[in-house]
Amino acid sequence: MSYAELYRRSIDDPEGFWMEQAGEIDWVQPPSKALFADNAPLYEWFKDAQVNTCWNAVDRHVEAGRGDQLAIIHDSPITHSTKGITYRELRDRVASLAGALRAKGVEKGDRVIIYMPMIPEALEAMLACTRLGAIHSVVFGGFAANELAVRIDDAKPKAIIAASCGLEPGRVVHYKPLLDAAIEAATHKPDFTVIFQREQEVAKLIEGRDFAWHTFQYGVEPAECVPVSGDHPAYILYTSGTTGQPKGVIRPTAGHLVALNWSMKGLYNVGPGDVFWAASDVGWVVGHSYICYAPLITGCTTIVFEGKPVGTPDAGTFWRVMQNHKVKSFFTAPTALRAIKREDPNGEFIKEYNLKNLQALFLAGERADPATVEWAQQHLGIPVIDHWWQTETGWAIAGNPLGIELMPVKVGSPTVPMPGYDVQVLDEGGHPLPRGELGAIAIKLPLPPGTLPTLWNAEARFKKSYLEHFPGYYETGDAGFIDADGYVSIMARTDDVINVAGHRLSTGGMEEVLASHPDVGECAVIGVTDELKGQLPLGFLCLNKGSNRPHEEVVKECVKLVRDQIGPVAAFKLACVVDRLPKTRSGKILRATMVKIADGESFKMPATIDDPAILDEIAEALRGLGYAKA
Ligand code: COA
Ligand code: AMP
Numbered sequence: 001m002s003y004a005e006l007y008r009r010s011i012d013d014p015e016g017f018w019m020e021q022a023g024e025i026d027w028v029q030p031p032s033k034a035l036f037a038d039n040a041p042l043y044e045w046f047k048d049a050q051v052n053t054c055w056n057a058v059d060r061h062v063e064a065g066r067g068d069q070l071a072i073i074h075d076s077p078i079t080h081s082t083k084g085i086t087y088r089e090l091r092d093r094v095a096s097l098a099g100a101l102r103a104k105g106v107e108k109g110d111r112v113i114i115y116m117p118m119i120p121e122a123l124e125a126m127l128a129c130t131r132l133g134a135i136h137s138v139v140f141g142g143f144a145a146n147e148l149a150v151r152i153d154d155a156k157p158k159a160i161i162a163a164s165c166g167l168e169p170g171r172v173v174h175y176k177p178l179l180d181a182a183i184e185a186a187t188h189k190p191d192f193t194v195i196f197q198r199e200q201e202v203a204k205l206i207e208g209r210d211f212a213w214h215t216f217q218y219g220v221e222p223a224e225c226v227p228v229s230g231d232h233p234a235y236i237l238y239t240s241g242t243t244g245q246p247k248g249v250i251r252p253t254a255g256h257l258v259a260l261n262w263s264m265k266g267l268y269n270v271g272p273g274d275v276f277w278a279a280s281d282v283g284w285v286v287g288h289s290y291i292c293y294a295p296l297i298t299g300c301t302t303i304v305f306e307g308k309p310v311g312t313p314d315a316g317t318f319w320r321v322m323q324n325h326k327v328k329s330f331f332t333a334p335t336a337l338r339a340i341k342r343e344d345p346n347g348e349f350i351k352e353y354n355l356k357n358l359q360a361l362f363l364a365g366e367r368a369d370p371a372t373v374e375w376a377q378q379h380l381g382i383p384v385i386d387h388w389w390q391t392e393t394g395w396a397i398a399g400n401p402l403g404i405e406l407m408p409v410k411v412g413s414p415t416v417p418m419p420g421y422d423v424q425v426l427d428e429g430g431h432p433l434p435r436g437e438l439g440a441i442a443i444k445l446p447l448p449p450g451t452l453p454t455l456w457n458a459e460a461r462f463k464k465s466y467l468e469h470f471p472g473y474y475e476t477g478d479a480g481f482i483d484a485d486g487y488v489s490i491m492a493r494t495d496d497v498i499n500v501a502g503h504r505l506s507t508g509g510m511e512e513v514l515a516s517h518p519d520v521g522e523c524a525v526i527g528v529t530d531e532l533k534g535q536l537p538l539g540f541l542c543l544n545k546g547s548n549r550p551h552e553e554v555v556k557e558c559v560k561l562v563r564d565q566i567g568p569v570a571a572f573k574l575a576c577v578v579d580r581l582p583k584t585r586s587g588k589i590l591r592a593t594m595v596k597i598a599d600g601e602s603f604k605m606p607a608t609i610d611d612p613a614i615l616d617e618i619a620e621a622l623r624g625l626g627y628a629k630a
Contacts, residue, residue, distance in 0.1 A: 001404070006404055019033070025258055026055060040445070052131065056297050057296035058091045061087045066273075069086060074306070075303060096222050101129075102220075105158065110132075116175075118282065123296075133228040139151050141283060167200060236250055244509035250456055252453050258450065263395045267396055267402060269360070279332040288394070315344040334366055355380065363376075363387070388490050393421075414489075425442075425482055433481075436483055437481055479493070507526065510562055510572055513565045528595065528599060541578070585609075
């Protein structure tokens with residue numbers, strides 16, 4: 001079947017299309033139908049089924065004779081170690097951990113927060129939760145204690161599973177003090193924590209509250225896979241919105257299984273026994289879908305990589321991992337390739353390794369800039385496939401369906417909509433725009449299986465954030481266009497979310513932190529273009545009347561404040577003090593204009609600007625930081 005036929009069928013006959021895909025999942029009780037629309041515009045898929053995620057990702061492969069195949073390879077250039085875990089070992093380890101969690105009272109529906117670095121135990125913790133029907137919420141290790149506390153208060157976990165430390169190049173990230181501070185700061189208190197002690201750092205445990213990973217499992221009854229209904233949340237993953245309060249994206253169990261299983265065949269073109277590597281982090285959606293769940297659901301070997309594209313030890317690390325583990329499909333963020341390209345512009349390292357197993361390179365997480373895509377095409381000689389998606393969708397909205405047919409690659413476009421996504425470009429009034437015209441990208445409801453049904457404890461926010469602006473559509477928050485061949489291009493966000501090294505961050509959240517500094521009266525954060533990371537946050541600070549502190553001191557304190565409150569991942573290092581911020585007459589800060597000035601782009605003077613002279617002051621301040629070069 002061609003892509004065009006397959007896509008058409010998914011839109012014209014979603015029921016038939018997705019029920020057919022559901023045939024590849026092991027159900028305890030199969031769904032009677034695919035789509036449940038009785039609560040529209042909220043939709044659910046396979047709601048009346050009974051199923052278990054962990055069974056489909058682990059146990060069924062052992063039953064099918066794949067017990068001796070590697071499920072996970074951990075490759076850590078930071079600790080100079082590599083180890084493999086077979087499907088049988090994985091099943092036994094996960095069943096034991098789940099049994100220990102159950103023995104301490106964790107049951108179906110309970111939340112468990114996971115705060116761990118890139119070690120196999122992070123995946124085991126996730127799978128142990130889904131084995132019990134407990135709902136995990138993984139928090140990225142680069143977030144500070146305060147961000148963890150916000151998530152603890154929202155998810156109200158019964159337990160938290162953490163590691164003693166994470167390892168960044170040249171720096172040990174002390175997780176346990178961060179965890180202790182987060183629990184201290186949160187209103188909700190978990191019943192207990194489980195700490196995986198790494199040899200690089202043994203954390204101090206609080207008696208009665210903290211349990212060590214291994215002793216905690218001693219003598220427990222392994223847990224079986226607990227069936228849950230199709231709409232049961234497999235996990236909650238928090239992502240940045242326009243405010244400091246993150247959005248708890250819910251992943252529904254059955255749709256997740258069916259959609260990820262389709263994506264591995266249809267998009268990534270991999271099957272049982274293939275080695276799949278997504279070089280991201282379990283704290284992000286890419287890590288959930290394509291380090292943990294999808295490769296395991298498919299019976300692949302997945303790689304858990306603890307390292308960086310450069311510096312661990314060099315720009316050849318990625319290629320070494322691909323050669324040594326015979327990677328067939330590789331997935332990373334464009335920023336990682338930019339980092340490699342900067343150190344190895346002629347691809348000398350690539351030539352040192354045998355990449356004969358590598359079939360395709362997939363890019364996502366931010367716009368794939370043509371120069372980077374072309375560099376990879378030239379040096380790897382395989383398809384370089386950009387694909388576009390979001391935490392909310394859990395799998396690609398648009399991509400190049402390698403497993404169906406490789407569509408001609410148009411550099412700069414993530415190609416075509418994936419099955420079930422009716423992607424449209426709308427004007428401000430919600431009317432579809434002609435091909436080629438730039439507008440807001442929206443998806444006609446219902447979204448396909450696997451996508452978010454709502455936000456955790458925040459249905460009104462879900463409707464307001466995604467459904468109300470364009471009734472009948474899901475608003476993606478991205479702007480772009482669709483060309484005459486139906487290819488989608490994603491150009492920018494329509495909100496105040498920025499993308500730093502493939503990490504999605506809220507400028508509103510950073511502004512909330514800056515505003516809490518005693519000398520700051522008003523502030524704005526914008527995302528300026530950065531060659532390596534795509535964007536970088538830059539803060540403008542207006543000091544309170546009467547503040548006579550040296551500006552450099554306030555800036556330094558503000559940088560530290562964001563690092564302490566949000567975390568190093570915010571990469572907030574640039575700020576300047578200005579007298580005033582440019583605003584419209586109604587008081588809205590003109591952030592988009594400030595971005596254009598910073599990036600040295602031409603812009604139209606906003607008609608509603610209060611005082612145009614302020615823009616000169618902003619440009620002056622930006623020049624002081626090395627920006628606003630015309
Ligand atoms: N735990 C603790 N801190 C972390 C962390 C983690 N898991 N991950 C990143 N950080 C820290 C980094 O050490 C860095 O701290 P620093 O300010 O002390 O240097 C900071 O957060 C910013 O991290 P990041 O923006 O990721 O930069 P980096 O220096 O770690 O790596 C590149 C940058 C250029 C190598 C980048 O190309 C890269 O690979 N980024 C990751 C891309 C990615 O996987 N995105 C996920 C979406 S698919
Ligand atoms: P996240 O939820 O962290 O995965 O971030 C999702 C956002 O990243 C999207 O809404 C886009 O703004 C951006 N993004 C992800 N993939 C792409 C891509 N292939 N091209 C352009 N932007 C992308």
